[in-house]
Amino acid sequence: MLMALLKRDLLLAFRSRGDLLNPLMFFMMVASLFPLAVSPDPQLLGLIAAGVIWVGALLATLLSLDLMFKSDYEDGSLEQMLLMPQPAMLMVLVKVLVHWLVAGLPLAFIAPLLGLMLGLPNGGFMPLVLSLLLATPILSLLGAIGAGLTVGLRKGGMLMPLLILPLYIPVLIFASSSVQAGVQGNDYLGHMAFLGAYLALTLVVAPVAAAAALRISLAR
């Protein structure tokens, strides 16, 4: 059942490629507009590159969270999923995995290109990609809680960022400072360890919380 759900959701994601590309386009636009607006000076850009890329990645993820449960809620599939005999948290994990594959992982692949565009110093590329690989699953996991809580609301658009941004802040701080550390030639393993620990924590807690949030949303 869970494998069938994974297959179905990936198929659906590729059938609606527009939704898939939107966050990625947003991410690229943010990064490419900054040199125009701030200054083309590579030195200055190199200084802010890490922050710009990470803020862009975070906002792009936020944009795509709405898609996680919305259409399934509207057409009744979500009810069917919650009535599966398997625990709902496993269903949430599948949903999060699909969201990460289509919205999180591409950010990690495209980020080095944007780093090049923004003149990110050489030492920053490795921690940038590593931090994105480690932290985008955290964004998807935490986002599932917010998406689950607001899926039944007609105007939940503004509420969700308010709910989950505070939980995103530690990710943003440690991820972007890991890139800074890399740029300055310092050791960034400590930052990665923190991100890894945060990932482990959210992997355990978020699916349970999101499943409970979905039950509340559907109970009306």
Added chain:
Amino acid sequence: MSLQNLHNPDTPSSATGPNATGNGPWLSARGLFCERDERVLFSDLNFDFSPGDIVRIAGPNGAGKSSLMRILLGLSAGFEGELFWHGEPMAQQVYDFRSQLLYLGHQVGVKGNLSPEENLAWFSPSASQQDIYGALKKVGLAGYEDLLTHGLSAGQQRRVALARLFLEDKPLWILDEPFTAIDKEGVSELEQVVINHAQAGGLVILTTHHDLRVPVKTLMLGGQESEMPLC
């Protein structure tokens, strides 16, 4: 509230708990009470549904038919009273209940961006392609297997979901308005499917505004209090 037994002469037992033997009722309720917006939908509702029953939950719009179904399904916690599955409290039997349940709601969960075959493949992962084609043929969708579902008519989209009735081997069917958007012939075929399922020892709980030509138990909600008379 009235419970008419048209084909099963057993009167519903009173406040005593349902018996726990294998032949006893499958789904029972004791003292169900539900309130929406300070309006009591039903109170002290007791019933026993046994294999072979076709139960119709009836009542005017807003009488609480869908609310009762959501309570039975465990999707809504806004009620008082107890539910039993095979004589055991529902809370301990959730896995068993859900693995024997086939539910079709108002929204049937059919994805427009998937073909009928792909839709059914996720509802019933264990079904082979042959089974799926066979089920689609039975609901009159032969030849539509590979088209995207959003190109089909409303009735055809519902038929995709109804194909699950042929595909999944679940003893308990809970169907919310299964005849919506289905044509006359389709309705009578569907009635026959429901009868066959009950005769084979299944339990069907449904709501509908159609006149069923099927012997059913009717569970009337809001009968006396409502202003609108029921047919």
